[in-house]
Amino acid sequence: MRRPPLTAAGGWLAALTAALLLLAVLPSKAAPLPDVSAEQIAAGKRLYREGRTGDGTLLRAAVRSDVAMRGAGLACTNCHRRSGLGSSEGGIGIPPIAGNTLFMAQSNNLVRNYSQGELSNISRPAYTLQTLARALREGINSSGAPMSPLMPRFDLSDADIAAVAAYLRTLSAAPAEGITEHEMHFATVLTPDATPAEREAMLEVMKAYFVRKNAGTRGETRRAERAPFHKEWTYSAYRKWVLHEWTLSGPPATWAGQLDALYRKQPVFVLLGGIGRGDWQPVHDFCERRELPCLFPHLNAPPPHAERDFYSVYFSRGLRLEAEALAAHWRRNGHDGETLLQVYRAGADREAAVALLRAAVPGGEDHRIAAGDTPDAAYWKRLLRRVQADRVVLWLEAQDLDGVAALEDGAHAPAAIYASSTLLPDPALLPAMQRLHLLHPYQLPGQERQLARLRVWAKQAGIQPRELRVQADAYFAVTLAGEALMHIRSNLSRDYLIERIEHMTDSMLYTSTYPRLSLAPGQRYAAKGAYIWHLAADADTAQWVVP
C-alpha cells in the first residue's frame, strides 16, 4: 500500500485513516512457526552468540563491502546484542531482530515522517526464511532494499539460516518473570555479614525511592489506560515497583537454596542493590543461573570473574581493586625487591585481597590477627621486631588501629604504611601518622560535589546522612534502574535492561562516592582505579592508579 499524500486539506483525514487502519491490523501475528527442533534452536544460539556455524567452523563474512572478517567478532550478538533488541553507537542504529520484531511487518509513519535515515528501514514487510537468507547473504532487506554496509554479508548454509531463524523466534520472546500486569517486583539481598546499621541505611534509601517512584507512577498508570495508540507502548511500561527484602542467614554454602526458595515464592525481575561484606559468589551464581540481573550491590568482595558472566554488574572489584592498585603502584615506582607485611583479620574479602597482593609482591609475610587479640602499641612493636618489612599494609577496621601509630617509632619503622579505605570509611577517625596512605577508590575530600543530588533528595525524603557510602551506592542503584527501565519502556527483557545499563552508565548524571563510573558491553566493574592517598600530605597530591 502506498502512503496517501498528506496535503494541507487532506492531511488530518489521511492521518486519521492511517491510524484507523493501523488499529484495525493490531496486533498482527507473526508468520506461523515452522516445525523446529531443540537442536536447531541450540545451533542457532551458538551461531548468534559465538559465531560458530553448524559444521563447527567460525562464521565468515564481508563487512563494509570488502573487509573480510571471521570468528566470534562477527556473531550476531556483538551488534544486535544478547537480547536481539538492537543498540546504537555513535549515531549508528542497529535494529532489533528478535523474532517478534523480525518476523512481523514493521511500519512506522510517525518516525518516517521525521526521519529518512536508518530508522526508515523500520518500515518493511515481515521477514520470511527466504528473505532472511537473502538479507544474511546478500544484504538485501525484506523490502528489497540494500541494507547498511555495516551489516556483514555472511557465508552461511541453508541449515545455518534455518537454525538462526529458529533461535531468533525464541529470543526475548518469553515474558520475563517478576512482572505482572500492574507490578514490577524487585528484591534486595542482605547477607549476614553486613551490620544492622548498614542494612538499615541501604533499605531506608531504597524504600524512600520506591515510595516516590510509585507516587509518580499512579498517574502514569491512569494515563496508560487512556493512552492514544501511538503512546500505548510508552505508558504500558509503567508498573508499581514492589521491593522484597531477601535476608540470608547461615553459611554461604546454604544461600543458593535460600535464594531459590525465595525466588519460587516470589519471582522478581531484578535484584537491585543489596549488601554484603564477605562472600557474594553464591548470589552471583544464583543470578547467572536464573538469568536475573543483579545490579550494583554494595560489597567488599565482588566475585573476581564477573566479566565471564552476564547478569551481575558491580561498582568495583572491592578490596581486590585496592590490592591491585597497590601492586601496580609498587611495580611502577620501582619497589620490586622490597618486602611487604600484610596484617589482616579473617574474612573472605580481606583474604582475597591479601592473596592477590602477595602474588604480586613475593617478599615479606602475611600476619592474621587472632580472633581474641586486640592489638595495642606493644603488639605492633613486637610484630615489627619479628617481621622487618619495608612496607606494611593494614587490611583492618578502625577498632584495630588504636595503637598502630607505634609502627612509625624506632629503627624498624617501615617506609610507608597503607590501609584499606573500604574498611575505614571515615578518614577522620584515623590516628595522626606521618607515613599512612589510604588505598582509596573513592572521591577525595573536596570532590564530593557529585553527592549533592543525593543530599538534596535525602533531605526531602527525611533521611539523615549515615553510612554515606552505603546510602550513595543504594541511591545510585535505584536511580540507574529507574532510568534504565524508562529507556527500555515496554521491552521488558532482562537482557535488554543490562544492555541499556552498559550503554548509559557513562552519560548518566550520577550520584556516587566513586570519582568515575563507566561501563561498556561486557564490562562488569564500573570503578576502575584507586587513589594512593598520603594522609599527611595535601589530598591533591594523591596519585590515581589504574591497575
Next chain:
Amino acid sequence: MNTTDHTTRLHLRTLLCALGFGIATLAHGADMGHDHAMHDHSMHDHAMHAAAPQAASMENHEHHMQAMNQTGYQRAVVRYTLPSLQLTDSRGQPVDVAQLLDTDRPLAVNFIFTSCTTICPIMSATFAQAQRQMGVDARDIQWISISIDPEYDTPERLSAYAQQLDAGANWHFLTGDLDSIIAVQKAFAVYRGDKMNHAPTTLLRAGRHQPWVRLDGLTSSAELVQEYRQLAAATH
C-alpha cells in the same frame, strides 16, 4: 534541504537512538507502505554532519561533497595542533604523542576501544585488511589506534587486542590516563564526551608539516587504501 531540517532530524534521531529502538515495536504489523524505505541512507545520512570537525578548516569542499554522495564517509583536509601529551603503548612503555607524530613517515590514526561491539571491530578489521592489501607499502606507514576507554583498556588488554588482529610492529595501540586521552581526542576534534557516542573517524597524513586527511564514517579497506594512495601521490 535547509539547516533547520538537519538539526530537527538530527535531534529526533539522537532521541530515537537513545530509546534503543524500543520504538520499533510501536506499530507491529501494519504495512503502511515502504516507499521511503527503499533506499538505504544509513551511511549517507546527515547525522554524519555531527562528525564534521568544527574548528577545523575545510579545504577541498567540492571533493568532500562528491565523496559524501558516492561513499559512506566524508572527507576533509584539516590541520591540527597537538599538545605535548604522554600516552602509553601496549607494552606499557610511555609514548610522547608529539614525538610519535613528528615523523616524515605517513600516518594512519583511528580511535577505538576494546569492549566496543559495533563500529570498532570493523574499523580495526579495516586497518588490518588495508595493511594486507597494501603489502610492503603498509610497512612505511605508522598505524596508530588510540583507545578512548583508557581505564579499561590497559596495556595488557590492548596487547591482547593487537594479537587478535595479528598487528605488526608498525601498528601502535595507545592508552593513557583519562585526561591525556580526552586531550588527544579534543586535539583531533573527535571527542564526544561519552565513549558510547563516538563516531568512526580515520586520519591520514603523508608526512611532517602536511595536513591531515580526515575520513568521517566507515570506509571499506579499498577506499582507505585509495585515500592513502591519493594522498601519497599528491605529496610526492
